[in-house]
Amino acid sequence: MSMNFQIKFKRENGDLHVNPVGDFDGSSAWELIHLIHEQYGGQGHVHIDTGRLKRVCPFGCNTFQCxxxxxxxxxxxxxxxxxxxxxxxxxxxxxxxxxxxxDCGCDGNCAHCHCASEAMQKESHLEMEKEA
Structure with missing residues (x-):
């Protein structure tokens, strides 16, 4: 396994949520597939969030798929x-x-998202221009 790789997981409502973090290579793929085999109980879904993977090696993806x-x-x-x-x-x-x-990487639903407020200001400005 890559020294820059770890897997966080949790079970919730019958589903397995897996969050791999770091570089994804062939040995990381083996680690991920083995964790899923050990932790998946046969019910629900397996959710894998790839958002925190940095370098994704094609060999790692192929190994995981196979x-x-x-x-x-x-x-x-x-x-x-x-x-x-x-x-x-x-x-x-x-x-x-x-x-x-x-710009901050969120979907605009954060409680204190400055990006969302900027987007709303631009939108309301455009609406005022249309009305004028």
């Missing part, structure tokens, strides 16, 4: 989120891209 196909987990129960999701996702799994339209 090992996943040999697992007992149905592909339709795997949901992969984040910008690295398409590279990591095995066929039959679901990929969810994060939409982050604001």
């Amino acid at each position: 090992q996943f196909y040999q697992s007992r987990i149905p592909a339709h129960r795997l949901l992969i989120k984040g910008k690295n999701g398409p590279a990591l996702a095995p066929k039959g799994s679901r990929v969810e891209m994060n939409s982050q339209p604001f």
Whole structure:
């Protein structure tokens, strides 16, 4: 496993939520697939958030996909989120891209998001121009 890789996970409402962090190579892929095999109870879905992966090696993605196909987990129960999701996702799994339209990387729903307030100010300014 890469020295710059770790996996955080939790179980919630029958689902397994997995958050790999760092560089994703072949040994990281093995670590991820083994953790999923050990922790997935056969119920619910497996959610993998790729948002904190830094360097994603094509060999790591290929290793993960090949090992996943040999697992007992149905592909339709795997949901992969984040910008690295398409590279990591095995066929039959679901990929969810994060939409982050604001400069700070959030979706504008933060309690104190300056980006959202700036966007609202621009939008209201445009609406006033249209009315004038």
